[in-house]
Amino acid sequence: MLLTRLKAGGPAIAKQGILVAFILFMIVFSLASDRFLSMDNVMSVLRQSAIIGVMALGVTVVVIGGNLDLSVGSMLSFATVLVVDLHDKIGPEMAIPVMVFATLCLGAINGFLIGFLRLNSLIVTLGMLSAIQGLVLIYSGGQNVDIVDQSGTWFRFFGRGAILGIATPIIIFALLALIIHVVMSMTPFGRKVYAVGGNPTASVFSGIPRSRVVFATYLISALCVAVAAIILGSRVMGSQNNVGQGYELQVLAAVILGGTSLLGGSGSIIRTVLGVLMLAFIQNGLILMGQPYYTQWLVTWAVIIIAVWLDVAAKRGRLFSPIA
Amino acid sequence: MSRRITSLLATSAAIALAGAANADTVRIGITQNNVGIDSYQTTYERAFIEAADANDDVEVIVLDAGGDVARQISQMQDLIQQQVDAIIIWPTDGQALVPAVRNAHRAGIPVVVTNSNIAEAGLEFIAAFSGPNNIQQGIYSAEMMCEALDGEGQIVQVTGMPGYTTAIERQQGFDDRLAELCPDVVQLDIQPGDWNRERAQRTMETFLTRFDNIDGVYSGDDNMGVGALNAAIDAGRAEGMVFIGATNFAVGYDAMARGEYWGSVYQSPVDDARAALQTALDVLAGEDVPLLNYFDTPKITQDNMDEFDRPVF
Amino acid sequence: MSTTNATTPGPAAAPLRWLMRNPIWGFVLIIFVFFSLATDHFFDIRNFQNIMVQTSTIGLIALGMTLVMINGNIDLSVGATLALAAAFAVDVQSWAMFATWGNWQIFPAVCAALLVGIALGALNGFIVWKTGVDAFIVTLGAMLGIRGLVFVYTGESSFYAMNFAYSDFSALSIGPLPVLALIFLACTLAVHLLLSRTVHGRNAYAVGGNREAAINAGIRVGPHMMVNFMIIGFLAALSGVLLSTQMGAATPNLGRDYELWVITAVVLGGTKLTGGKGDIIGTFGGVLAIGILRNGMNLMQVPAFYVYVILGSILIAVLFLDKQFNRRTQGGLRL
Numbered sequence: 001m002l003l004t005r006l007k008a009g010g011p012a013i014a015k016q017g018i019l020v021a022f023i024l025f026m027i028v029f030s031l032a033s034d035r036f037l038s039m040d041n042v043m044s045v046l047r048q049s050a051i052i053g054v055m056a057l058g059v060t061v062v063v064i065g066g067n068l069d070l071s072v073g074s075m076l077s078f079a080t081v082l083v084v085d086l087h088d089k090i091g092p093e094m095a096i097p098v099m100v101f102a103t104l105c106l107g108a109i110n111g112f113l114i115g116f117l118r119l120n121s122l123i124v125t126l127g128m129l130s131a132i133q134g135l136v137l138i139y140s141g142g143q144n145v146d147i148v149d150q151s152g153t154w155f156r157f158f159g160r161g162a163i164l165g166i167a168t169p170i171i172i173f174a175l176l177a178l179i180i181h182v183v184m185s186m187t188p189f190g191r192k193v194y195a196v197g198g199n200p201t202a203s204v205f206s207g208i209p210r211s212r213v214v215f216a217t218y219l220i221s222a223l224c225v226a227v228a229a230i231i232l233g234s235r236v237m238g239s240q241n242n243v244g245q246g247y248e249l250q251v252l253a254a255v256i257l258g259g260t261s262l263l264g265g266s267g268s269i270i271r272t273v274l275g276v277l278m279l280a281f282i283q284n285g286l287i288l289m290g291q292p293y294y295t296q297w298l299v300t301w302a303v304i305i306i307a308v309w310l311d312v313a314a315k316r317g318r319l320f321s322p323i324a
Numbered sequence: 325m326s327r328r329i330t331s332l333l334a335t336s337a338a339i340a341l342a343g344a345a346n347a348d349t350v351r352i353g354i355t356q357n358n359v360g361i362d363s364y365q366t367t368y369e370r371a372f373i374e375a376a377d378a379n380d381d382v383e384v385i386v387l388d389a390g391g392d393v394a395r396q397i398s399q400m401q402d403l404i405q406q407q408v409d410a411i412i413i414w415p416t417d418g419q420a421l422v423p424a425v426r427n428a429h430r431a432g433i434p435v436v437v438t439n440s441n442i443a444e445a446g447l448e449f450i451a452a453f454s455g456p457n458n459i460q461q462g463i464y465s466a467e468m469m470c471e472a473l474d475g476e477g478q479i480v481q482v483t484g485m486p487g488y489t490t491a492i493e494r495q496q497g498f499d500d501r502l503a504e505l506c507p508d509v510v511q512l513d514i515q516p517g518d519w520n521r522e523r524a525q526r527t528m529e530t531f532l533t534r535f536d537n538i539d540g541v542y543s544g545d546d547n548m549g550v551g552a553l554n555a556a557i558d559a560g561r562a563e564g565m566v567f568i569g570a571t572n573f574a575v576g577y578d579a580m581a582r583g584e585y586w587g588s589v590y591q592s593p594v595d596d597a598r599a600a601l602q603t604a605l606d607v608l609a610g611e612d613v614p615l616l617n618y619f620d621t622p623k624i625t626q627d628n629m630d631e632f633d634r635p636v637f
Numbered sequence: 638m639s640t641t642n643a644t645t646p647g648p649a650a651a652p653l654r655w656l657m658r659n660p661i662w663g664f665v666l667i668i669f670v671f672f673s674l675a676t677d678h679f680f681d682i683r684n685f686q687n688i689m690v691q692t693s694t695i696g697l698i699a700l701g702m703t704l705v706m707i708n709g710n711i712d713l714s715v716g717a718t719l720a721l722a723a724a725f726a727v728d729v730q731s732w733a734m735f736a737t738w739g740n741w742q743i744f745p746a747v748c749a750a751l752l753v754g755i756a757l758g759a760l761n762g763f764i765v766w767k768t769g770v771d772a773f774i775v776t777l778g779a780m781l782g783i784r785g786l787v788f789v790y791t792g793e794s795s796f797y798a799m800n801f802a803y804s805d806f807s808a809l810s811i812g813p814l815p816v817l818a819l820i821f822l823a824c825t826l827a828v829h830l831l832l833s834r835t836v837h838g839r840n841a842y843a844v845g846g847n848r849e850a851a852i853n854a855g856i857r858v859g860p861h862m863m864v865n866f867m868i869i870g871f872l873a874a875l876s877g878v879l880l881s882t883q884m885g886a887a888t889p890n891l892g893r894d895y896e897l898w899v900i901t902a903v904v905l906g907g908t909k910l911t912g913g914k915g916d917i918i919g920t921f922g923g924v925l926a927i928g929i930l931r932n933g934m935n936l937m938q939v940p941a942f943y944v945y946v947i948l949g950s951i952l953i954a955v956l957f958l959d960k961q962f963n964r965r966t967q968g969g970l971r972l
Binding site for chain 1: 767769771774778780781852897900941944945946950952957960
Binding site for chain 2: 678681683684687690691694788791793794795796797804807808880883884885886887888889890891893894931932935936938940941942
């Protein structure tokens with residue numbers, strides 16, 4: 001039955017499968033807990049999702065370009081430890097640019113190896129995941145870093161401040177999402193990323209500098225990590241060496257949930273934002289319902305597969321794969 | 325850092341060259357749980373190496389399991405194979421290391437367990453245990469909680485990384501003692517903070533939206549406790565809320581000095597490391613060492629914090 | 638490949654050419670010599686036994702991963718599968734219905750564990766087959782979900798085996814070879830023969846090389862891929878069982894990040910993520926390389942922080958060298 005519906009007027013709705021699923025979840029959770037849709041809770045979930053959200057924006061660009069970035073988790077640890085540690089040593093006004101530059105350098109290494117040397121992105125960023133984790137530990141000597149004067153520094157604005165009652169992390173996330181959305185959908189650069197990811201060989205023939213485009217996607221990803229690190233460092237006013245461990249998978253799950261194809265060439269920033277919010281609300285909703293933490297892993301399993309399945313099904317116009 | 329490398333290279337070169345030239349020197353191997361995951365473990369490692377360097381008769385082989393049980397078993401095998409004189413182990417899991425410890429015992433190498441104890445089935449294969457008592461730390465925390473709340477109130481708990489012995493024991497000691505000592509203190513919910521301040525902050529934010537009345541928060545350590553405190557401050561609800569941790573960190577000590585944090589349990593990684601090395605040396609010297617050597621982990625609160633140095637981690 | 642460096646046809650050229658095609662074995666040779674010279678305790682039969690036992694965990698899964706990756710798929714859920722299988726292997730022994738079985742109680746427990754692995758593999762494979770969703774996504778979901786099942790099942794604490802016979806099994810050896818290493822070697826041989834001598838093996842390359850052509854040639858691609866997922870599920874479970882015999886216990890966090898190490902080993906061995914290329918000889922080399930590096934760095938006391946950097950850099954360096962040796966391969970960017 002679903003099959004026929006998909007064939008008929010279905011695709012338009014099925015293409016928005018993630019949106020439908022998102023709304024369904026919101027309804028279920030709001031019925032199960034009267035606090036779920038309270039202003040406080042929604043704001044708190046949005047604020048919590050900002051860090052993963054900002055990183056997911058960058059990773060979406062990389063994935064649209066036909067590659068993966070698994071190094072973002074370690075990179076987040078690196079950037080956060082660096083900015084927090086330097087905050088007390090050289091002041092926030094110097095710490096931030098130094099950290100952004102260092103993080104961009106790591107992104108440039110990724111971009112060089114994958115864009116120019118054409119090495120496999122999964123393996124390169126896997127190697128970087130391990131190498132950067134080591135770098136963080138060597139840098140800090142394994143110690144936690146903290147900002148001593150927590151209430152006196154303007155650095156607290158990024159993670160704990162607010163503008164017109166809306167928490168700064170939410171505003172940063174929204175602004176960055178808007179900017180990258182515009183870049184990806186309305187500029188020549190954005191079109192090139194889609195072209196490179198969609199058909200790398202053809203894009204070279206049509207004169208697109210593939211290497212440079214891929215390189216740039218990794219710089220964008222690193223820049224997003226740097227922004228996420230500022231929010232994280234400011235929110236926590238300290239950092240551990242493994243603070244970003246495992247974030248790469250949450251980020252990737254959000255991007256995938258947003259319907260961005262791992263084959264490259266398709267995907268949208270707005271839908272990644274939906275994916276991020278959906279994961280955050282699932283996590284929050286289940287805890288509000290009093291479920292143990294591991295329930296969210298089981299639910300995420302089902303949600304990822306069903307959401308992507310519907311997405312794929314809508315594209316090919318039939319529910320099941322034609323492969324025998 | 326670089327100094328440490330050179331010294332390590334020097335020691336390994338010395339081992340390679342000298343072999344067993346100096347018969348009086350004892351070689352002790354240590355395999356740790358997960359250095360770098362938090363400052364406690366890093367400080368422990370540093371203190372251990374310093375203590376060993378200070379003693380000319382000791383050579384140490386320092387390894388880290390990175391939180392992985394299988395890797396720790398491999399490291400036990402590697403140490404047995406190198407025929408060290410004694411092995412110190414900080415088990416990643418109290419239960420799963422029993423056979424590895426048994427193998428060392430069979431190979432005639434005395435094993436000293438440090439920081440977090442091995443399961444009961446393994447006690448017959450170890451020479452001694454030295455370290456704090458995680459269950460006791462949970463118990464102390466429960467007693468402080470009861471005292472701070474006058475035996476009545478609603479609390480939430482933020483635990484460490486699920487599935488690891490330390491987290492389980494600190495929760496167990498707290499839960500049992502709390503139910504026994506002040507049954508009118510109700511635990512609303514228990515969720516993990518993964519030894520991570522940011523995750524603890526997130527967990528606490530959700531608690532705050534979920535429950536209108538939270539009188540107290542118990543955390544597996546102060547690092548997470550301060551994350552919970554931050555969340556409560558941001559929500560404007562920290563006033564009058566009692567924060568208690570099971571292990572004192574510098575951030576917790578500072579928050580206590582500011583009057584925002586109620587109390588914690590003082591546990592020194594430096595003492596922990598020195599005690600482990602000393603226990604191993606005593607065992608090797610043939611002294612009569614008691615099986616369980618718990619060192620004292622006193623309660624630290626705003627009232628008595630002057631008696632303690634600020635933790636270095 | 639052989640055309641690129643077949644310059645001097647002679648008796649010495651053959652092994653050299655073989656090494657050029659399998660650069661990982663050259664690397665294994667280099668680190669082997671290096672550690673033998675650099676540390677006292679490396680070159681020792683007991684240490685080699687240790688290395689073989691230590692590599693068997695990652696190695697068994699890597700065999701399955703090679704099959705799956707030659708198909709052009711990937712399996713990220715193996716670490717969680719390993720943990721769930723280990724939990725079953727340890728827990729089922731203590732079920733009341735087997736209480737009177739003595740040491741035979743281990744038998745149904747191990748069977749249950751292996752069945753769990755096969756079933757989870759079948760589930761992954763079936764979803765990949767029927768939905769057409771990329772295996773990366775399917776198994777990324779499963780990696781989270783199966784870990785959730787582990788926590789549901791164990792209630793987040795460790796299980797342990799009352800019966801010491803279970804953990805004694807891991808200490809057995811036949812001649813100079815520890816039993817665990819022997820099982821690993823036997824499986825390596827079996828999968829090698831499966832891949833190089835059977836129709837299923839030939840089909841694996843065909844499916845990964847050109848899926849359209851494979852379908853046209855009448856290969857039932859869906860069931861074929863599902864079988865490979867069942868094989869990797871079985872091997873992950875077997876690995877979990879063997880690991881639990883070393884521990885006499887099962888912990889809920891067992892096998893975390895193993896998928897990354899397994900993929901690393903397989904890629905070091907020259908299998909391409911794009912599918913259609915790779916073999917067990919290479920994978921065996923990749924597994925040994927990681928095992929020797931880990932063991933050697935332990936013996937040399939390289940500080941843990943530096944081990945991360947070294948392993949990460951080596952992975953990228955080998956990938957780069959492999960690219961230089963195999964210039965003709967292209968399009969390695971795609972998944």
